[in-house]
Amino acid sequence: MALAKVKEDALSARVAGLSLPEAAGWLGAARTDARARLQAMGLPVRRDEYWRYTDPSSLVAQDAPAASRFDPGDEPEAFDGIDRLKIVFVDGVFDPAASDDLTLAGVEIERLETAASAQIHWAQGIFGVLEARGQTPVARPFAALGTAYAKDGILIRATGRAARPVALIYSHSSDTSDAILHHCVKLEAGSNLTLLESGPAAARFTKVLEVDVADGAEFHHIRVQGRDHERRAATHLFARVGAGASFKSFTLTANGRLTRNEAVIELAGPAARAHLAGAAVGDGDFHHDDTVFVTHTAPDCESRQVFKKVLMNGATGVFQGKILVRQGAQKTDGYQISQSLLLDEDSQFLAKPELEIYADDVKCSHGSTSGAIDETALFYLQSRGVPRSAAQGLLVLAFLAEAIEEVADEVIADDIRSRLEGWLARHAAKGGK
Amino acid sequence: MLEIKNLHVKLEEEDKVILRGVDLKIGPGEVHAIMGPNGSGKSTLSYVLAGRDGYSVTDGSATLEGAELLEMEPEERAAAGLFLAFQYPVEIPGVGNMTFLRTAVNAQRKARGEPELSAGDFLKVVREKAKTLKIDADMLKRPVNVGFSGGEKKRNEILQMAMLEPRMCILDETDSGLDVDAMKLVSDGVNALRDAGRSFLVITHYQRLLDHIKPDVVHIMTAGRIIRTGGPELALEVEANGYADILGEVG
Ligand SMILES: Nc1ncnc2c1ncn2[C@@H]1O[C@H](COP(=O)(O)OP(=O)(O)OP(=O)(O)O)[C@@H](O)[C@H]1O
Ligand SMILES: [Mg+2]
Numbered sequence: 006m007a008l009a010k011v012k013e014d015a016l017s018a019r020v021a022g023l024s025l026p027e028a029a030g031w032l033g034a035a036r037t038d039a040r041a042r043l044q045a046m047g048l049p050v051r052r053d054e055y056w057r058y059t060d061p062s063s064l065v066a067q068d069a070p071a072a073s074r075f076d077p078g079d080e081p082e083a084f085d086g087i088d089r090l091k092i093v094f095v096d097g098v099f100d101p102a103a104s105d106d107l108t109l110a111g112v113e114i115e116r117l118e119t120a121a122s123a124q125i126h127w128a129q130g131i132f133g134v135l136e137a138r139g140q141t142p143v144a145r146p147f148a149a150l151g152t153a154y155a156k157d158g159i160l161i162r163a164t165g166r167a168a169r170p171v172a173l174i175y176s177h178s179s180d181t182s183d184a185i186l187h188h189c190v191k192l193e194a195g196s197n198l199t200l201l202e203s204g205p206a207a208a209r210f211t212k213v214l215e216v217d218v219a220d221g222a223e224f225h226h227i228r229v230q231g232r233d234h235e236r237r238a239a240t241h242l243f244a245r246v247g248a249g250a251s252f253k254s255f256t257l258t259a260n261g262r263l264t265r266n267e268a269v270i271e272l273a274g275p276a277a278r279a280h281l282a283g284a285a286v287g288d289g290d291f292h293h294d295d296t297v298f299v300t301h302t303a304p305d306c307e308s309r310q311v312f313k314k315v316l317m318n319g320a321t322g323v324f325q326g327k328i329l330v331r332q333g334a335q336k337t338d339g340y341q342i343s344q345s346l347l348l349d350e351d352s353q354f355l356a357k358p359e360l361e362i363y364a365d366d367v368k369c370s371h372g373s374t375s376g377a378i379d380e381t382a383l384f385y386l387q388s389r390g391v392p393r394s395a396a397q398g399l400l401v402l403a404f405l406a407e408a409i410e411e412v413a414d415e416v417i418a419d420d421i422r423s424r425l426e427g428w429l430a431r432h433a434a435k436g437g438k
Numbered sequence: 439m440l441e442i443k444n445l446h447v448k449l450e451e452e453d454k455v456i457l458r459g460v461d462l463k464i465g466p467g468e469v470h471a472i473m474g475p476n477g478s479g480k481s482t483l484s485y486v487l488a489g490r491d492g493y494s495v496t497d498g499s500a501t502l503e504g505a506e507l508l509e510m511e512p513e514e515r516a517a518a519g520l521f522l523a524f525q526y527p528v529e530i531p532g533v534g535n536m537t538f539l540r541t542a543v544n545a546q547r548k549a550r551g552e553p554e555l556s557a558g559d560f561l562k563v564v565r566e567k568a569k570t571l572k573i574d575a576d577m578l579k580r581p582v583n584v585g586f587s588g589g590e591k592k593r594n595e596i597l598q599m600a601m602l603e604p605r606m607c608i609l610d611e612t613d614s615g616l617d618v619d620a621m622k623l624v625s626d627g628v629n630a631l632r633d634a635g636r637s638f639l640v641i642t643h644y645q646r647l648l649d650h651i652k653p654d655v656v657h658i659m660t661a662g663r664i665i666r667t668g669g670p671e672l673a674l675e676v677e678a679n680g681y682a683d684i685l686g687e688v689g
Contacts (some may be wrong), residue, residue, distance in 0.1 A: 166645035257669035380491065389487045389598060390516035390549065399541065402531025403581075 012047025012146075014298075015065045019048055019150070022067050023185075023208035025154040032121040035133040037151035042137065046050065046146045055143055058323040058355045059265055064147065064239050069183035069209030072235035075260070079429065082174075083203035083229040087417065089172040090114075092159055095183020096177065096207050098124055099157050100334040103174075111165035112222035116425065117158035117187065119196035121340035128160045130151040131189045139269035143298065148267070149242040151213035160275040163222070170192040170225075171201035173286035175206030177233055182207035189215045192250070199414070200224070205231025205251070205261070210238040220274055226254040227417055229424070230261060234290070236410040237263040248274025255412045258293055263296040272299070272306035272334075282411035287320035287352075288432045294323035295343070301364075303333035310341040313408045315401050317432065330367050339369035342365045346404045347377055348397075386414050392432040401429055439637040440464045440606050442489075445498035447479075447486050447662075451650070453496040456482045458662035459498070464606070464655075467634040472641045473676050480641045481525050483659075484610045489515050491558035502606055519550035521604030523595035525611045525641075530582040538582045539564060543601055549676070560568030569666045571627055588615030596627040597660055608639045613647040645677035658684055664687075 028036060049061045063070050090237070092114070093103035099116060107114040120126050133152040139145060139305065161171060184207035192198055196219075206212070218224045238261065246252045258264055270279045285293045299308045314322035324343035345354030356373040378400055384395035402425060408424075412418040440462070447457035454477045464470050472480055486493050487500055489512035500507045502518055508520065530538065544554040555563070561593065568578060571593045583591050592612050598605055609628070613621055628638065628651050642650055648656075648670065656672040657664045658681070665686055676684070 090669050112680050145643055178628060200625045254648075379530075382530045384488075384512060385524070386528065386538070386542075387512035388490075388516055388522055389538070389602065390513050390546035393511065395541070395545065396513075399533050400530070403530065406532045 008052055009047065011050050011052075012366065015048040015050055016043065016146070018067045019065050020154070023154050024225045026154065030121055030124070031126060031129045032117070032132065036153050038137070039133050039149045043146060043153055044139060044150040045400045046144045046149065048146050048150070052321040055296070055325070059263070059292065060324070062187065063237055063263060064209070064211075064265070067159055069181055069207070071180045071181055071238065072208035072237070072262070074177050075205070075231065075233040077232065083095070083170055084201050084420065085418065086318070086420065087170060087172070087201070089170045089201060091172050093174045093176065094157065094184070094186065094206065095178050096182035097157060097210070107378055109171065110168040111163060111196070112167045112171065113162040114171065115157070117160060120160055124413065127162055127191055129192060130258045131215050131217050132187070135217065136213055136241070136247055138271070139243045139298070145241060145267060145269070147211055147239040148243070149342055150214050150409070151185055151187045151211050151241065155185045155213065157189040158189070161187070161190045161198070161200070163192045163198040165196055166254070167196075167198040170201050172201040172203065173209070175202070175204035175229060176233065177205040177236065180208060180226070183209045185211045187213045190217070190218070190224070192218045192224050194219040194247070197223045198225070200226045202226070202228040203231070205233040205236045206238070206316045208236060212238070212240045214240070214242050216242070216244040216252070218244060218246045218250040218252050218417060220249070221249045223251045224253065225413060227412055228254070229421070230258045230264060232260045234260045234262065235260050239265045239269065242266070242268040243281070243290065244270045245273050246270065246277040246279050249275065249276045252277075252279040253411060253413065255408070256283045257424065258283065259424070262289065262290055263292045263297065267296045270308070272301045272308060274301055275303045276305045278307045280309040280411050282408040283313070283361050284405045284408040284421075284425070284426070285314045285322065286428055287314070287316050287322070289318040289320060291320035292323070293317070293321070294325070297326040301328070301329050301330045301337045301339065301341070304333060304335045304337070306334065307338040309411070310338070310343070310411060311407050311408045312343045314345040314354060315404065316345055316349065316354065317348035318398070319351040320353070321352070322354040324356040324358070324373065326357075326371075328369055328371070329360065330362040330364050330369065334350045334364045335366045337364060337367040337369065339367065340373035342375045342407070344404070345375045347375060347403060393399055394430065397433050398429040399425060400411045402426065439466045439468070440500070440502055440639070442500045443498050445483070445486070445500060446496045447482060447493050448496055450492050451496045454661050457486070459664070460664055462657065462664060464637045466637060468655065469632070469638040469640065469651060469653045470655045470657060471673060472639065472657045472659050473643065473655040473673060476661045476682050480659055481610055484522050484608045487515075487608065488520065490687050513549070516548050516602070516604070519605035521599050521602055521607045523592070523599060523607070523609040523612050525614070527583050527591040527595055529584045531584050533582050534577045535580055535582050536564065539598065539601055542598065546602060562573040563571055564601060568597055571600070571611050571623055575596055578636065588658060589617060589620045592616055593620065593624060594687060600627060600631065605635060606637050606639070608641070610641045611643065613642055613644060618649065621647065621650065645673045648673050
């Protein structure tokens with residue numbers, strides 16, 4: 006069968022059970038456009054080059070494969086100690102009772118649904134717009150699916166310095182939930198916002214986050230993806246970073262049967278900065294894919310990609326990362342590193358780092374490595390009395406350090422470190438030597 | 439303190455025998471030195487005692503204060519009081535020296551059922567001991583041994599020993615790579631730890647070190663066996679005449 010037909014069929018199957026969200030006005034138009042894009046692309050199948058390392062079939066299937074919920078015991082939820090404005094979604098549906106009042110100094114927050122009735126809305130220039138721009142040169146059909154079919158989502162506009170971080174908390178309630186969300190964030194010039202995301206969201210989660218960081222603004226994004234072992238997620242982060250603006254995103258992933266995190270970032274104004282980092286730890290039936298595309302359009306910009314994965318008992322890690330430097334983007338400083346630590350021979354890491362450069366005065370480096378734990382260092386630590394599992398934990402945290410360093414807030418960074426320590430202690434105890 | 443009987447060791451991966459029946463008995467408070475040609479098995483002996491992977495013990499035993507060492511995990515041997523200053527200290531990028539020291543000290547205290555040291559108490563002790571070894575604050579902050587000079591690495595080994603207060607200390611060529619002043623520092627560090635309840639096994643090629651750290655007993659090892667044991671004068675003999683005479687005598 007021709008590939009196009011297979012992809013079209015995949016799309017028909019996936020959307021058969023979905024109802025189209027109602028919306029007139031600008032939102033309806035954006036959704037209609039997205040549906041047309043989606044129709045033209047179809048949904049990915051294994052034969053797609055961009056899905057060579059990750060099997061999309063469970064993301065495409067009509068019904069979400071069931072995923073039981075994880076019981077964290079008495080462990081505090083992510084970002085527990087951070088004073089934050091909470092916005093809660095349960096299985097992808099906004100839960101006003103569990104959420105805080107959506108008012109915060111320096112920020113406007115609104116549900117997607119209510120914005121639809123506005124004649125003119127700031128989100129018009131972003132919703133589906135950054136996603137559509139991100140569809141070339143590589144198609145990202147799940148992102149278009151998110152624009153077309155997300156019934157819920159949040160719109161956040163920072164006009165000054167946000168008084169507190171805004172936290173999107175995704176809880177997972179039904180074992181077969183299939184959630185689609187689409188959020189937009191706009192940082193007006195000179196504003197400052199920290200966005201936190203946490204939780205598994207659903208058995209299957211399709212999410213789009215579009216972020217427009219205007220000149221001189223600063224955006225921090227820290228995400229802790231839920232620990233449910235069987236959950237699946239396809240997420241997209243689209244960002245446009247303006248002159249002198251700063252964009253920083255860090256993701257911690259522990260567990261999950263399938264995670265595909267795509268990030269599509271454009272450094273659009275001179276002297277913009279974008280840092281993307283990820284730390285992923287997986288044990289057993291775990292497949293984690295970071296797919297990143299950073300485009301340098303303007304000169305004097307800096308981008309960093311730091312992705313680290315710790316894999317054991319047959320877990321799989323994937324990294325596809327590209328830096329594209331356009332013709333005018335002189336003095337680009339681009340850095341990309343993807344590394345995996347394989348704690349046994351059953352685990353694997355597949356990496357495809359790419360550079361494509363059309364400017365002549367640039368500094369770009371990339372590297373990808375895959376290695377085992379350093380047995381000599383392990384013995385050295387043990388010979389000083391550190392038990393093997395703790396020694397392994399120290400070495401694993403040391404391996405992840407470069408990614409965690411991208412979290413600017415020390416309290417959050419410590420929280421992430423201690424979560425990882427806990428995870429490592431639990432998993433080293435049952436696996437390992 | 440340490441008693442090694444008829445220890446035979448081969449490499450796990452290949453059929454290469456390295457130790458061919460080592461016998462050694464070190465009493466409490468004693469300092470023993472082992473000398474011997476390159477490749478005679480001195481480091482192997484120290485690694486086997488510390489519990490490194492890759493060797494198989496085909497015969498013999500080693501006990502520390504009566505407890506069978508060879509059946510313990512390396513960390514259990516450390517908690518039981520064994521310490522090895524490595525011939526080649528290991529670099530650990532990403533793990534701060536201070537974190538490393540604190541983790542080690544507290545892990546051993548925990549294994550012995552003692553309370554952990556508070557951050558403040560630990561810091562006080564480590565600063566004081568580092569000062570006597572001329573280890574500056576920067577070296578304590580840097581990742582373990584990363585970018586340390588040869589001599590700095592050796593001093594860092596002695597700092598670890600001073601912090602962990604082991605009962606049986608094995609020093610594998612701690613003098614190699616040290617300048618004259620550093621040799622004095624390290625020896626002073628070792629001598630400060632000498633007491634009736636603590637023993638040392640000093641592996642070295644040079645009499646020089648033994649001028650500073652005076653041994654009670656000197657052993658000569660060759661081809662995986664201790665072929666002669668004597669007093670400090672044996673080291674002087676090696677220094678003056680090399681190993682040829684001793685080997686000739688035996689062979
Ligand atoms: N892992 C190994 N693989 C192969 N050969 C080994 C291994 N470990 C030790 N050997 C060999 O065993 C012999 C003894 O080595 P060892 O390091 O114990 O000697 P040494 O007495 O400490 O020497 P030096 O004085 O040079 O430090 C050498 O021939 C060495 O090459
Ligand atoms: Mg040696």
